[in-house]
Amino acid sequence: MDIVILGAGNVGRALAGAWAKQGHNVMLAVRDSNRRDFEDLEDEGVRLINAAGAGRHGEVVVLALPWAAVPAALKDAGSLKGRIVVDATNPLTPEMSLAVGHTDSAAETIARLAPGAHVIKAFNTTGAHNMADSTYPGGQLVMPVAGDDAGAKETVMKLAADLGFEPVDVGALSMSRYLEPLAVLWIKLATAQKLGTGIGFALLRR
Numbered sequence: 001m002d003i004v005i006l007g008a009g010n011v012g013r014a015l016a017g018a019w020a021k022q023g024h025n026v027m028l029a030v031r032d033s034n035r036r037d038f039e040d041l042e043d044e045g046v047r048l049i050n051a052a053g054a055g056r057h058g059e060v061v062v063l064a065l066p067w068a069a070v071p072a073a074l075k076d077a078g079s080l081k082g083r084i085v086v087d088a089t090n091p092l093t094p095e096m097s098l099a100v101g102h103t104d105s106a107a108e109t110i111a112r113l114a115p116g117a118h119v120i121k122a123f124n125t126t127g128a129h130n131m132a133d134s135t136y137p138g139g140q141l142v143m144p145v146a147g148d149d150a151g152a153k154e155t156v157m158k159l160a161a162d163l164g165f166e167p168v169d170v171g172a173l174s175m176s177r178y179l180e181p182l183a184v185l186w187i188k189l190a191t192a193q194k195l196g197t198g199i200g201f202a203l204l205r206r
């Protein structure tokens with residue numbers, strides 16, 4: 001699958017490397033494509049492309065950007081009409097609280113900013129290290145996935161399964177109002193509660 005990732009930080013790099021290893025055609029969209037600090041990923045087959053107009057290259061476009069950068073980056077990427085847009089962002093304030101919530105979410109804001117795109121919320125509730133390597137001795141990490149388009153959601157659930165997660169359909173895109181706070185819980189456990197980044201959520205059944 002052709003996947004464009006906007007944002008080449010912790011999340012963008014982790015997802016790019018992990019999907020490339022699974023045989024996907026991954027393009028990492030950067031503002032300066034002359035950068036030379038991506039050799040490890042390029043060795044794995046990830047291609048660097050220019051962020052300007054990047055949206056036209058992928059069936060799937062992943063947003064791995066700081067929340068504040070999203071409006072400008074979407075404008076720069078061009079039309080995403082008909083594309084599956086995976087929103088991995090969290091609308092964090094500098095105090096690690098949420099800038100949006102309860103009656104709205106980052107994902108719903110993005111759906112308004114990208115008309116015609118099939119926006120799916122995923123990959124926001126766990127740390128980038130877990131995206132690079134999701135294996136845990138105690139079982140499979142869960143990947144909650146929210147969205148309004150059933151086909152697009154199924155595609156993203158498969159992409160999560162490719163990385164070893166147990167994808168779980170949590171319902172409509174508006175369920176992002178609960179997934180974004182879940183991300184803050186993960187961050188607080190990892191940092192304020194000092195559990196570290198080697199933790200993740202799982203869903204148990206009986």
Ligand SMILES: NC(=O)c1ccc[n+]([C@@H]2O[C@H](COP(=O)([O-])OP(=O)(O)OC[C@H]3O[C@@H](n4cnc5c(N)ncnc54)[C@H](OP(=O)(O)O)[C@@H]3O)[C@@H](O)[C@H]2O)c1
Pocket residue numbers: 006007008009010011012029030031051063064065066067069072073076088089090091092123124125126127128129
């Ligand atoms: N870190 C995690 O474990 C984690 C886990 C789940 C979700 N998230 C969420 O995922 C998002 C990304 O987090 P991160 O930790 O990967 O952030 P990060 O390491 O700060 O990386 C952000 C990337 O976005 C790029 N960027 C900024 N503005 C841009 C623009 N206008 N166009 C294109 N690229 C632009 C930056 O490029 P430059 O290198 O050029 O500055 C940088 O590569 C955030 O919303 C975060 O809340 C993070």
